[in-house]
Amino acid sequence: MNLDRLIADAEICVRCGLCTSVCPTYNLFFEEIEGPRGRVMLYADYAQGLVPETERELVLEAAYECLDCRACQTVCPNGVKPGEAALDARAALQGGRPKDRLTGLFLSFFYSPLLIDLANLLLVFYQRSGLQRLMRRTRILDRLGLKKIAFAESLLPEKPVRLALRLTGPKRLVPESEPRGKVAFFLGCMMNLIFSDVSEATVRVLKEAGFEVAIPRETACCGAPHIEEGDLLGFERLAKKNIAFYAELEADYIVTDCAACAAELKKYAEHFKDDPEWAERAERVSSRVRLFSEFLDQVGLPKEVRFPFATTHQHACHACHAQGVKEEPERILSFATDYRPMEGNTDCCGSAGVYNLTHTENSMKILEKKMHAVAETGAEVLTVENPGCLLQLGLGTRTFGPEVEVRHLSQIVFEGLNDGEAPGR
Ligand code: SF4
Ligand code: SF4
Numbered sequence: 001m002n003l004d005r006l007i008a009d010a011e012i013c014v015r016c017g018l019c020t021s022v023c024p025t026y027n028l029f030f031e032e033i034e035g036p037r038g039r040v041m042l043y044a045d046y047a048q049g050l051v052p053e054t055e056r057e058l059v060l061e062a063a064y065e066c067l068d069c070r071a072c073q074t075v076c077p078n079g080v081k082p083g084e085a086a087l088d089a090r091a092a093l094q095g096g097r098p099k100d101r102l103t104g105l106f107l108s109f110f111y112s113p114l115l116i117d118l119a120n121l122l123l124v125f126y127q128r129s130g131l132q133r134l135m136r137r138t139r140i141l142d143r144l145g146l147k148k149i150a151f152a153e154s155l156l157p158e159k160p161v162r163l164a165l166r167l168t169g170p171k172r173l174v175p176e177s178e179p180r181g182k183v184a185f186f187l188g189c190m191m192n193l194i195f196s197d198v199s200e201a202t203v204r205v206l207k208e209a210g211f212e213v214a215i216p217r218e219t220a221c222c223g224a225p226h227i228e229e230g231d232l233l234g235f236e237r238l239a240k241k242n243i244a245f246y247a248e249l250e251a252d253y254i255v256t257d258c259a260a261c262a263a264e265l266k267k268y269a270e271h272f273k274d275d276p277e278w279a280e281r282a283e284r285v286s287s288r289v290r291l292f293s294e295f296l297d298q299v300g301l302p303k304e305v306r307f308p309f310a311t312t313h314q315h316a317c318h319a320c321h322a323q324g325v326k327e328e329p330e331r332i333l334s335f336a337t338d339y340r341p342m343e344g345n346t347d348c349c350g351s352a353g354v355y356n357l358t359h360t361e362n363s364m365k366i367l368e369k370k371m372h373a374v375a376e377t378g379a380e381v382l383t384v385e386n387p388g389c390l391l392q393l394g395l396g397t398r399t400f401g402p403e404v405e406v407r408h409l410s411q412i413v414f415e416g417l418n419d420g421e422a423p424g425r
Contacts, residue, residue, distance in 0.1 A: 002088045003047040009085050010044030012078045013037060019072035019082065024348050024366050025065055033062055036072035036082035043089045056093060063089040065362075067355050068228060069348035070321035083321070090230030098231045106354075107231055110189055110221040111238070113166060120164040120193050127160050151360055155391045157194070158398075165196040165203075165215065172214050173207040180210040180299070184251035186265065186289075187219045188258035190387035198390075200423045201414035202257040202292055208302045208417055218245050222264040224318075228353040239268050240278065246288075247281035254289045257410050259316035259386040260353075262291040263323050291319055292410050293385060297328035301335065305416030310338040312379035313345060313409070314370070314393060316386035320346045329385065329409055336416055340377040344370070351392035364399075367392060371400040383409045 019036040020026045026035030033042065039062050045051050046059045063086045070083035090099075098104035109115050126132055132153075135141065141150035166187055183206050191199050206213045220241040226234035242265070246254055256262045269286035272278040290298070311333050320326040326346065333339040350356055350366030370393070374382055382397075382404045384390055393406045414423055 003092055005081075006040075006043040006047040006085055006088055006092070009040050009080045009082070013040055013080045014078055016077065018075050018077065019080070022071040022075050022347070024067060024069060024071070024350070025362065028362060028365055034065060036066075036076075036080075039063070039066060040080060040082050040085055043085050046089065047092070059089065060093045060099070063087075063093070064358065067317075067348050067350070067352035069317040069352060071317065071347065074321045074346070087227055087230065091227075091232040094230040096230070096232035098229055098234070103229055103231075107226055107229060107234055110225055111234075113189075113192075113217070113220070116189050116193050117164045117167050120161070120167070120196070123156070123161050123194070124163060127156075132156070132158075148357060148360075152357060154398075155356070155395050157391070157394055161194055162196045162200070164192045165199045166192050166217055169196065169200060169215060170203070171217070172212070173203055174212050175207050175210050177210065179212040181212070181252040182250065183211045183213050183253045183255050183295075184246065184249055185213055185215045186222075186254055186256040186258075186261055187215060187217075188256055188261040188387065189221045189225075191258050191261075195387050195390060195408065197422070198408040198411055199257055201408070202255075202410040204423050205292075205296065205302075205410055205414050205417065206255060208414075209296065209299050210302065211299075214249075214251060216245070216249065220245075222261040224260045224264040225353065227264065236271075239264075239271065239282075243268055243272070243278060243281050243285050246285045251288065253295060254285065255292060255295050256289070257292040257385060257408060259291055259319035259323070259325075260388065262289055262294075262325075263318040265289040266323060291323060291325050291328075291385060293319075293329035293332060294323075294325045296413065297331055301332070301413070302417065305336045305413065307337040307381075307412060307416050309380040310340055310378065311381045311383055311412070312340045312342045312374060312377040312404075314342065314349060314374075314382060314384045314389060315346045316384060316389050317346075317348050317352070319385055329383070332409065332413065333383065336413070337381075340379050342377050342379075343373045345373075349389050349392050349396070351386075351388040353388065356388075356392055363392075367396045368400050371396040371402070374404060375402040379404060381405045381407055381412060383407050383412060385409050 032038035066086035223235035350363035
C-alpha cells in the first residue's frame with residue numbers, strides 16, 4: 001500500500017489552489033475537503049497516523065467523493081497527483097480489497113469473460129423482446145422504489161445492442177495489400193458488453209489503415225474497475241493475466257478504443273516496476289499500448305474523409321488527463337469535419353467509473369453543465385472514446401438535450417471511409 005506517496009504528495013504541495021479551479025466536486029460545494037488540496041492533506045494525515053480510528057470512515061468518504069478525473073493533476077505545477085492518491089487511499093483503508101460484499105460481487109463479474117458475454121446476451125434479449133420499452137413506459141423500477149437500479153437502467157442506450165464481438169466477431173482481419181504491421185485489438189469489457197458495434201468499427205478502421213488485426217479472446221479485464229474500488233489484489237490478479245498473455249504476443253501495437261483500458265494498460269509498467277518477476281514483461285506490454293485516436297493520428301487516415309455534419313468532442317478524463325491524449329482526436333476531427341471545440345471539453349462528464357451510480361446527484365449536476373456546453377457548440381455529432389462517457393452523455397442528451405448524436409470517434413471515421421455505411425457482421 002503506497003502510504004509514502006500519500007505523505008510525499010502533501011509535502012510537495014505548495015497550497016497554490018490552482019487545482020481547485022478545475023476540480024468538479026470543489027466547484028459544486030466550494031469546500032476545501034471537496035477539492036484536491038484538502039483531500040491530499042487529509043490522506044497524508046491518515047498515512048501519518050494523525051487521524052483517529054473513529055474518523056477513518058470520513059477519510060474513505062472523501063476518497064470516494066473524488067471522481068479520479070485527474071484534471072487537478074494536469075494543472076498542478078508541482079506534480080501532485082490527488083486523483084491517483086484517492087485510489088491509493090481507498091486501497092490503503094480497505095487493505096487492498098473491495099470495501100463490502102456487494103462491491104466484491106460486482107467486481108467478480110469482471111473476472112470471467114464468459115459472464116460478460118452472458119450479460120451481453122441478456123441485454124440483447126432485454127432490448128429486442130420489448131422489455132426495455134415496457135420497463136421505461138411503466139417506470140416499474142421507480143414505482144418499486146428501486147432507484148439505483150432504475151438509474152442504471154436509464155443509462156442503457158435505446159439503440160439495440162449487438163452481440164458481443166468476442167462471441168461473433170472476427171478473430172483476425174488481414175488487409176488486401178501487404179500489411180504495414182500487426183496490431184492486437186484489446187477487447188474491453190464494457191465495449192464488448194454494450195458497444196460491440198463500436199469495436200467492430202474500430203477493428204475495421206485499423207484494417208483499412210493497412211494493419212493486420214488480431215482480436216484475442218484470451219484478453220482479461222484491464223483491472224480498472226478494481227483499482228477504482230481500492231481492490232488492489234483484484235487489479236494485480238487481472239493485470240498479471242494480461243501481462244503474461246500480451247508480453248508473448250507478436251504484435252507491434254496493442255490498440256484499444258476504451259480510454260480507461262488504455263490508461264490502465266499503460267500503467268502496468270509503473271505498477272510492477274519494482275517486481276523482478278513482472279517488471280520487464282509489464283514494460284513490454286505498456287510500451288505498445290495506444291488509444292484508438294492516438295494510433296490513428298500516428299499512422300494517418302487511410303484516405304481523405306469529409307463528414308457532412310458538424311462535430312464536437314468530449315475528451316475522456318482517462319484520455320486527456322491520464323494519458324495526455326488530447327490533440328490527436330481533435331486533429332482527426334479537424335481534418336474531416338466542421339469541428340467545433342467545446343468549452344470545458346476536458347472537464348469530466350460525471351460518469352467516472354461508477355460515480356454516477358454512487359453519487360448520482362453530484363454526477364447529474366456535472367452532466368447538466370456539460371450538456372449546456374455541448375448545446376453551445378451547435379454540433380450535430382458529439383464524439384468520445386470511452387464506454388462510460390458514451391452511456392453518460394447518451395443519458396445527458398435524453399435528460400437535458402440538445403439532440404445530438406453521441407458516437408465513438410471510430411464509428412464516424414469508419415462511416416466516413418465507407419460512404420456513411422456502418423460496419424455489418
Ligand atoms: S495545484 Fe498542486 S501544488 Fe497547487 S494546491 Fe493543488 S495540489 Fe497543491
Ligand atoms: S481527480 Fe478530479 S475530482 Fe478528484 S480531486 Fe482531482 S479534479 Fe477533483
